[in-house]
Amino acid sequence: MMKHYLLTPGPTPIPPEVALKEALPILHHRTSEFGAIYKDVAEGLEYVFQTRNKVYMFAASGTGAMEMAVVNLLSPGDEVIVASCGNFGDRWMKIAQGYGVKVISVSVEWGKVVKPAEIEKVLKENPNIKAVFTTFTETSTGVVNDIRIVGEIVSKTNAVLVVDAISGLVGQEFRTDDWKVDIVVAGSQKGFMLAPGLAFITLSDKAWKLVETSKIPKFYFDIKKYRKSYTINETPFTPPVTLIVALKESIRLIKERGLENMWNDYKLLAKAARAGMKALRLELFGEVPCEVVTSVFVPVEIGDKIVKTLREKYGVSIAGGQGDLKGKIIRFAHMGYIGKADLLVGFACLEMVLVELGVKIEKGKAVAAAEEVLLNV
Amino acid sequence: MMKHYLLTPGPTPIPPEVALKEALPILHHRTSEFGAIYKDVAEGLEYVFQTRNKVYMFAASGTGAMEMAVVNLLSPGDEVIVASCGNFGDRWMKIAQGYGVKVISVSVEWGKVVKPAEIEKVLKENPNIKAVFTTFTETSTGVVNDIRIVGEIVSKTNAVLVVDAISGLVGQEFRTDDWKVDIVVAGSQKGFMLAPGLAFITLSDKAWKLVETSKIPKFYFDIKKYRKSYTINETPFTPPVTLIVALKESIRLIKERGLENMWNDYKLLAKAARAGMKALRLELFGEVPCEVVTSVFVPVEIGDKIVKTLREKYGVSIAGGQGDLKGKIIRFAHMGYIGKADLLVGFACLEMVLVELGVKIEKGKAVAAAEEVLLNV
Numbered sequence: 001m002m003k004h005y006l007l008t009p010g011p012t013p014i015p016p017e018v019a020l021k022e023a024l025p026i027l028h029h030r031t032s033e034f035g036a037i038y039k040d041v042a043e044g045l046e047y048v049f050q051t052r053n054k055v056y057m058f059a060a061s062g063t064g065a066m067e068m069a070v071v072n073l074l075s076p077g078d079e080v081i082v083a084s085c086g087n088f089g090d091r092w093m094k095i096a097q098g099y100g101v102k103v104i105s106v107s108v109e110w111g112k113v114v115k116p117a118e119i120e121k122v123l124k125e126n127p128n129i130k131a132v133f134t135t136f137t138e139t140s141t142g143v144v145n146d147i148r149i150v151g152e153i154v155s156k157t158n159a160v161l162v163v164d165a166i167s168g169l170v171g172q173e174f175r176t177d178d179w180k181v182d183i184v185v186a187g188s189q190k191g192f193m194l195a196p197g198l199a200f201i202t203l204s205d206k207a208w209k210l211v212e213t214s215k216i217p218k219f220y221f222d223i224k225k226y227r228k229s230y231t232i233n234e235t236p237f238t239p240p241v242t243l244i245v246a247l248k249e250s251i252r253l254i255k256e257r258g259l260e261n262m263w264n265d266y267k268l269l270a271k272a273a274r275a276g277m278k279a280l281r282l283e284l285f286g287e288v289p290c291e292v293v294t295s296v297f298v299p300v301e302i303g304d305k306i307v308k309t310l311r312e313k314y315g316v317s318i319a320g321g322q323g324d325l326k327g328k329i330i331r332f333a334h335m336g337y338i339g340k341a342d343l344l345v346g347f348a349c350l351e352m353v354l355v356e357l358g359v360k361i362e363k364g365k366a367v368a369a370a371e372e373v374l375l376n377v
Numbered sequence: 378m379m380k381h382y383l384l385t386p387g388p389t390p391i392p393p394e395v396a397l398k399e400a401l402p403i404l405h406h407r408t409s410e411f412g413a414i415y416k417d418v419a420e421g422l423e424y425v426f427q428t429r430n431k432v433y434m435f436a437a438s439g440t441g442a443m444e445m446a447v448v449n450l451l452s453p454g455d456e457v458i459v460a461s462c463g464n465f466g467d468r469w470m471k472i473a474q475g476y477g478v479k480v481i482s483v484s485v486e487w488g489k490v491v492k493p494a495e496i497e498k499v500l501k502e503n504p505n506i507k508a509v510f511t512t513f514t515e516t517s518t519g520v521v522n523d524i525r526i527v528g529e530i531v532s533k534t535n536a537v538l539v540v541d542a543i544s545g546l547v548g549q550e551f552r553t554d555d556w557k558v559d560i561v562v563a564g565s566q567k568g569f570m571l572a573p574g575l576a577f578i579t580l581s582d583k584a585w586k587l588v589e590t591s592k593i594p595k596f597y598f599d600i601k602k603y604r605k606s607y608t609i610n611e612t613p614f615t616p617p618v619t620l621i622v623a624l625k626e627s628i629r630l631i632k633e634r635g636l637e638n639m640w641n642d643y644k645l646l647a648k649a650a651r652a653g654m655k656a657l658r659l660e661l662f663g664e665v666p667c668e669v670v671t672s673v674f675v676p677v678e679i680g681d682k683i684v685k686t687l688r689e690k691y692g693v694s695i696a697g698g699q700g701d702l703k704g705k706i707i708r709f710a711h712m713g714y715i716g717k718a719d720l721l722v723g724f725a726c727l728e729m730v731l732v733e734l735g736v737k738i739e740k741g742k743a744v745a746a747a748e749e750v751l752l753n754v
Contacts (some may be wrong), residue, residue, distance in 0.1 A: 001687045004402060011618060022619060023400035026388040026572060028694045059574045060597065061614035067597045095596045189615060195403060197436045197574045197617030219443045220470045237438035240568060241388060242399060242573030280594050317405045360486060
């Protein structure tokens with residue numbers, strides 16, 4: 001009977017009208033009826049990605065979409081840049097290196113943001129670089145990278161820019177075409193307010209040219225198969241039908257609210273979250289905080305205890321630190337189907353848990369600080 | 378307002394109690410609460426697969442699970458046998474060849490079943506063969522292969538036996554361990570009575586030894602990552618949480634009915650389906666018909682018209698022929714959440730459509746013949 005509140009950086013809560021669509025009877029995926037839904041969703045995705053290029057869907061986690069980008073663009077021995085600032089940026093490196101791709105790392109310490117000037121310098125020194133891989137919002141640390149500037153730089157070279165926008169899409173301003181991003185990958189369980197299991201990828205013409213030269217073997221992740229099936233509103237392999245049907249509803253909700261309004265909604269939640277943390281004297285972690293998750297330092301080593309107690313005692317799920325940050329930070333998400341009231345629930349329970357764990361705080365202060373921000377809009 | 382009846386060889390209908398679980402609020406996948414469900418489901422899968430080996434889950438279509446088998450077992454240049462008797466058997470060939478694996482084809486004409494004696498002969502002539510890939514129920518043609526005999530043969534060699542049981546598991550007797558099958562792959566949208574998007578794979582100790590030698594690069598499909606996460610009831614990448622939660626309910630239903638009873642239920646449906654087709658004078662296609670789908674020849678070229686009319690006029694979805702069989706056969710499935718009454722609905726509507734398309738049949742005869750079988754149990 002524990003009531004649950006999901007404030008984790010993915011999966012996120014799902015609107016009930018979207019969740020119910022996941023329970024609808026199965027449509028066969030090779031019918032005109034499903035085809036019409038597929039087409040509608042594919043076009044809706046172009047709006048969400050802010051692109052005029054096609055967006056492809058398939059059954060996988062976001063990591064599957066990252067691998068799809070790597071194996072379709074490159075050949076063993078190719079040189080690429082990975083600009084990482086955390087766990088998910090590092091994943092680009094592991095995937096690329098696993099396929100025999102030479103990675104020049106332009107990475108920064110966790111908590112910092114990637115340095116566009118460094119990327120520019122390395123690109124100039126290495127004219128053979130095929131692609132630059134980076135992350136939009138890096139939820140392992142809670143920062144956001146300036147993709148617009150990176151796009152400006154990479155677009156002037158022969159390299160393509162590949163961005164993992166899995167956690168940030170919908171939650172924070174992101175413009176694929178305007179920012180000159182060639183490949184964007186995303187997943188269903190974050191800003192899309194949907195269950196996990198559906199992955200997305202979109203490619204520019206410049207990226208498609210590179211696809212033609214790629215020699216890494218692939219089958220399930222072969223993007224050309226998806227391009228071909230797309231023309232008849234199908235996927236080459238059975239898609240997660242229920243998730244796509246539910247995504248139609250989710251996109252309808254996003255369109256109804258409007259993407260820019262949603263960006264502003266999360267911006268406000270992020271501002272309130274930062275104010276709440278400040279009131280608790282929990283120092284922000286991360287050079288440029290993103291708008292989908294707020295990461296803060298906690299008194300040494302009690303991070304995991306906070307997370308555990310919040311969940312077990314109050315049903316509130318937040319995230320702890322990953323890797324070296326384990327125990328040292330907590331990550332409080334405001335992405336997906338999370339509203340103002342959810343944020344206040346999170347802070348009220350966090351206050352209680354901190355008191356219980358012996359941290360000296362003033363009860364109600366974080367909630368008050370967050371309310372202050374939420375009221376003054 | 379068209380009422381739908383899904384009689385296709387996957388996806389299949391879903392029991393309402395399973396479908397509703399897909400709509401439950403999202404659980405975070407790195408919590409003890411989800412871990413307990415994961416463990417429960419993983420153990421239930423051992424029962425369904427009839428194995429004492431572990432069964433791994435991940436977000437993908439069944440093809441993803443096939444690729445997982447290939448890329449984890451083999452290295453470029455390895456020799457394997459593919460024993461194909463249809464579209465899905467041929468897929469093994471495409472995947473393996475794509476990764477630089479040398480394929481010795483022991484394939485048969487579509488409609489026939491694979492020849493164990495041929496496999497035995499080729500294995501003897503080629504002692505370096507690492508693996509034999511084949512299909513349990515081949516839904517593109519409607520036949521079932523004798524996996525028990527193939528297992529007997531392959532188990533006496535150094536090769537491992539890899540079986541695509543995607544469409545047949547739950548629907549027809551299949552015993553991983555007793556039949557000496559080393560790797561079995563399956564998907565959620567067939568016998569499991571679940572939405573598509575979740576894939577399964579299980580490996581024997583003999584297969585795991587081969588995994589240690591594999592040199593094909595992989596990341597998302599790297600089975601070792603799944604083995605490691607399994608020990609803490611997790612998956613390396615975000616799993617399709619809602620599908621796993623729903624699978625728990627689906628496995629509960631399967632256990633409640635009992636696997637052997639389910640096999641018998643589908644066996645009866647298959648017998649009734651064959652009787653109905655015979656009454657319509659539609660000749661069975663396939664040397665050894667399987668128990669999850671019934672394929673029959675139809676008067677030349679009207680196969681696709683039958684499928685289209687059934688769906689558009691009566692909401693009944695069946696499947697037509699693939700590849701060279703396009704238009705020539707229809708495939709009428711009795712897998713997943715399909716009962717006796719659904720079968721009769723299918724036949725009644727098929728009768729009407731045949732009359733409308735000018736085929737000379739006696740109305741009610743197929744239904745009567747199917748009823749006769751269903752009554753005499």
